[in-house]
Amino acid sequence: MANRRARTYAVCAVKLDEDHTDAAEGTFDAALTNALVAIVAKEWDGEEKKGGRKGKTFTKPASELLELIRQKAHETPEVVKRVLDEPDVFLVRGSHAEERDLAVEEHPAAEASVAGTFSGSPAPKPYGTRVDVGTLLDALKVTQPVRHAREDKDETEGEPRALERRHVEALLALDAHPSLVALAMEQENRYENSAQQQDAREREQASQTLQRIGEEEADRRAAAAADLHSGPTPDDPGALELQECPVCWHEAFSPDGQDELCMQVGHGECLVCHYRRSPAIANALAREREWERGWARD
Ligand SMILES: [Zn+2]
Ligand SMILES: [Zn+2]
Known part of the structure; x- marks a missing residue:
């Protein structure tokens, strides 16, 4: 199951990496959903699903999974924390996270000032998977209307927006997570x-x-x-x-x-x-x- 998700993510993401302008919307959503489900299932097993009627369970949509990751930064800061100085970006631990001191400050400002005080050497590159929630949610805003043919209802908004390279970059960054690491083989x-x-x-x-x-x-x-x-x-x-x-x-x-x-x-x-x-x-x-x-x- 995990392998199939990683593979679907990789096939779609590599296509988008080559060309994100050609009817890429469904491809983007498939890649993003599969990647987020894999990440959430690995870090918070079971929370990638939600219950429906008659005891059926469903996989949460990408927007909910992104919201969940944002929420988890408060609940399980040892697994995911917000990146300082960036509005809506999170870092999920990597496979070697236990080797690093991931003690997270309750007050990001304090951490920032400490980093500022000891700025003689550059801060170590943070180890982990960059989840740019803001950019990925924005990408969903672009892809969802196209997929559901809703663009004609919002003519006041002008031209429908298209996927941008930064959206694809945010998608590709998810590959760093141990549950994925699938892009190189697909390429x-x-x-x-x-x-x-x-x-x-x-x-x-x-x-x-x-x-x-x-x-x-x-x-x-x-x-x-x-x-x-x-x-x-x-x-x-x-x-x-x-x-x-x-x-x-x-x-x-x-x-x-x-x-x-x-x-x-x-x-x-x-x-x-x-x-x-x-x-x-x-x-x-x-x-x-x-x-x-x-x-x-x-
Ligand atoms: Zn010849
Ligand atoms: Zn010959």
Whole structure:
């Protein structure tokens, strides 16, 4: 459950990080609700839900969860506290919070003056998850009317507002919480997917090239490939020899480097069909091979 929430948050948040202008409202709400439910469930188990009729329970909406976090700054200051000098921003403890002295002053002003007195060295960076309640509530004001098609009732307010980058930043900051920490993996997935799509296009183009040049020309290029490619030399002993091309199957793939695991998966270009393999694809293939090797050993 927690994993599914983190994953939904990450998928939506990474999309918004790339482009928050294109019909992002539902995406934003899904990301925010899932993140807040994960955080609240972890810190105050059960309080992410509320009872409905006939004993049914419902997940609280994002606005209520934000209000709850604000409230908790009074009730459980060891878990969440208000950030000084910022109007509506809170810091939820991180996984290492117990290692830090999180004794919270009853009077923020006193803390501020202490910090001011000992300002010789910069204050340690606060450890925790920044929950910018003000900005996130403002984001909900933007997204809710669009989702429920209410904008026509408020024509006096002028142009409907759009999500802004600061809203997305506030959403991305939630990832620091131990119940989430999901963005990096999702970004990696997206990156690899787009690399795979690019690779499919490369292969398609290379097979067309192969058809166009014909078998005779392909053989001629393959024979010339050895002279065009510089393999390992005393200066560069790590350089790879020509490899078999996965598109034309000639020994004509000319690597200009190899994968990060050093499993001799080259990235570069085929000298016959001009198939190009990117470093990202070489790395993905290397990981796959290592995985298969692991299975073979067992
Ligand atoms: Zn080829
Ligand atoms: Zn080329």
